[in-house]
Amino acid sequence: MAKSRRSRTKAPRTDPIAKPVKTPSDPELAALRESRILPVLKGLKSPDAKSRTAAAAAVANIVTDTKCRKLLLREQVVHTVLTETLTDASIDSRAAGWEILRVLSQEEESDFCVHLFRLDILTAIEHAAKAIIETLTASEPAFAKLLKAQQRLVWDMTSSLISLIGALGVARDEILEAIVKNQTILRFLFRLVATDYMPHEVFEETLSCLMTLSEDCLLLGQALIDDQETRCYDELLKCAAKGGSRGVLACGVLHNMFASLQWLDHSPGKDGACDAVLVPNLCQALEQTAALGTGQPNGHEASDPAQIVQIALEILASIGTDLQNTLEKGNRPQLGAGKPAASEKWDGFGDDTDVMEVDGSDAAEDDDEDKEEEEEEEEDDNEFDNADLERVTGMDEDQSETEGLDDLPTLRELVHKAVPQLIRLANTVVDSDDAIAVQNYALAALNNIAWTVACIEFAGGENDNIFKAWAPAAKKIWTKTITPIIEADNADLKLATQVASLAWAVSRSLNGNTPASESQHRRFIALYQATKGIAVEPAQDGDAAQDPFQGVGIKCIGVLGCLARDPASLNVNREIGIFLMTLLGSPGTSPAELIEALNQVFEIYGDEELACDKEVFWKDGFLRHLEEVLPKLKIVAKGIDKRTAEELRVKADEAVLNLSRFIQYKKKHAPRS
Known part of the structure; x- marks a missing residue:
């Protein structure tokens, strides 16, 4: 019988997961690898505990350097940390290992977090979080009796875990779902919120992590309500009421929670909770940080005041946007800019933004499309009346009785408390990057609130109570914020776009009662001309173009249209009309x-009863100009590719149809001489 062959080598088996690493071709990187990278990696695997701890700390220090970090990743440092450092008996080594992963998750792209998730990092986080909870809640020895150095290690590890959880949560939706379904990780975060002896910076990191995870996350919102062990929800409410940086971050978590649970003005949650309870707290925080850079919000806090202001403004901006959902879902049809029912004679649109369906065939059948339009025009020639024109101009007679701001507490708080603070911050002296950022965030919040109100129907006295509450605030926004910026001729395109958008919303909501001077419309004409030809910025992902209706030119046109409406003077109306x-x-x-x-x-010219109809539209021959525009507009519409710009093509087709019918209407209702 043959003998079995004995192994001729006594070398240990190599790690089947690890891959051989090639030496970098760059001499500088090769030298760096030999001098700094390989020694610390060798130390991580040392049999001596002190050497491992020292090596882990060294890696945590050098991983922030780009070249060192890339070399460490080439040497599969993540595999070493996961399999050896995080399981080390020394808490110092484990803390350093978590710090390494924290820095890597911050410095690398989101793909790194996806890679960690696939390596089952959540299980490692779960074990570490459980150990920290046991340490914090232990009675023997009590955490407070531990040495300061031991406590510091626990908080350092906690900070690394929180940062890593937040980075994982934003990397991919499936990771977020896995996190919020992990009861140990949620219990860890909730326990930290309920821990009053935590270092301030770690507490803020916890709130920031929860704010990140809770955005559009129903599971986490429900978990906060269901938590009976730490009563995290109640702790967040207490924290929000105290103000300061902690209060702002707590408001962020609660706002996300209210939004996910649909705790709105008309359907508040526990104890009447909705965004209305957060606005005063956020405004208080803005007041506390009035003097940026001169001190801390509360004397003991270490947060940057400008950063806290920015977060508070972001939350207010989000509340202003989400308020639109409240209006839409609150069974208050009179609040929306009404869209009329379809008519066999006329398929008009309710406002500037509504898209109406236009019959027509594909671009390859344009000739048939023209014939259909001509036939439709002939059929409607004798049927087009004033009711049809009201559909063109967005009129909606089917509006119910108005109600006041008592039914809209969030809007009430925004108008009475937030708007004054936002006006103040929008007029911040822009002498630093922080001040510029604060101004931008304040304008964004004002813009969101103003556009929400601009979508409310005020024509014919509807929602009069809301208008009476909003109009003074809107006029202050115009005189205190819009006018100073637009008169300053600032060359900042981003600022110009923000101000133009805000001006459009305010002037639209005031419906002809904008407190603009007789010459202020020329500023917006000049702004349009100065920015004409500037391409719309691409979307952040760089793959698609931004909405063509969001350019500064569009916003200037919208403002001018609102400034020209009755009761504008005939001179202002004429100048804007000629510009259009x-x-x-x-x-x-x-x-x-x-x-x-x-x-x-x-x-502007839809109502023949207004003075501008006879004195401007007809005397200046605007009808002839519109007739000349119609065939050109048809060519423009047909030149838009439905496959690449579907919305633009639909709106262009809509404009062709509406212009044709508008011309018919004006001919039928020409003034009698």
Whole structure:
């Protein structure tokens, strides 16, 4: 019988997961690898506990350097940390290991967090979190009796875990779902919120992590309510009421929670909770940080005041946006800018933003489309009346009785408490990067609130109580914020876009009662001309173009249309009307600008009872200009590819149809001489 062959080597088996690493071709990197990287990696695997701890601390220090970090990743440091450092008997080594992963998750792209998730990092986090909870809640020895150095290690590890959990949560939805379904990790976070002896910076990191995880996350919102062990929800409410940086972050978590649970003005949650309870706390925080850079919000806190202000403003901006959902879901149809029911004779639109369905075939059948439009025009020629025009201009007679701000506590708090603070911060002296950022965030919050109100229907006295509450605030926004910035001729395109958008919302909501001077409209004309030809910035992902209707030119046209409405003077109306007609006839006008300009013309000159109809529209020959625009607009509409710009094509087709019918209406209702 043959003998079995004995192994000729006594070398230990190599790690089947580890892969051989090639030496970098760059001499500098090769030298760095030999001098700094390989020694610390060798130390991580040393049999001596002190050497492992020292090596782990060294890696945590050098991993922030880009070159060292890339070399460490090439040498599979993550595998070493996961399999050896995090399981080390020494708490110092484990703390350093978590710090290494924290820094890597911050410095690398989100793919790194996905990689960690696939390596089952949540299980490791779960074990570490459980150990920390046991340490914090132990009675023997009590945490307070531990040495300061031991306590510091626990908090350092806690901080690393929180940061890593937050980074994992934003990397991918499936990771977020796995986190919020992990009861140990949630219990860890909730326990930290309920721990009053935690270092301030770690407490803030915990709140920041929860704010990140809770955005659009129903599971976490429900878990906060269901938690009976630490009563984290109650702790968040207490924290929010105290103000300061902690209060702002707690408000962020609660706002996300209210939004996910649909705790709205008309359907509040526990003890009447909705965003209305958060606005005063956020405004208080803004007051506490009035003097940026001169001190801390509360004397004992270490947070940057400017950063806290920015977070508070972001939350207020989000509340202003989410308030639109409250109005839409609150069974208050009179609050929306009404969209009329379809008519066999006329498929008009309710406001500037509504998209109406236009019959027509594909671009390959344009000739048939023209014939259909001509036939439709002939059929409607004798049926087009004033009711049809009201649909063009967004009128909606089916509105119910108005109600006041008592039914909309969040809007009430925003108008009475937030708007004054936002106006103050929007007028911050921009002498630093922090001040510029604060101004931008304040304008964004004002913009969101103003646009929410601008979507409320005020025509015919509807929602009069809301208008009476909003109008003084809106006029202050115009005089205290919009006017100073627009008069300053600032060259900042981002600022100009923000101000133009805010001006459009405010002027639209005031419906002709904007406190603009007789010459202020020229500033917006000049702004349009100064920014004409500037391409719309691409989306942040770089893959798609931004909405063509969001450019600064569109916003300027919208503002001008609102400033020209009755009771504007005939001189202002004429100047703006001529500008719009020139715009419509210019070959360089973009399709989106053509559409918006026409929408404004419909709004301004849709009522033949107004003085501007006879004195401007007819005396200045605007009808002839519109007739010349119609065939050109048809060509523009047909030139838009439905496959790449579907919304733009739909709105262009809508504009063609509406312009054709508008011309018919004006001919039928020409003034008698």
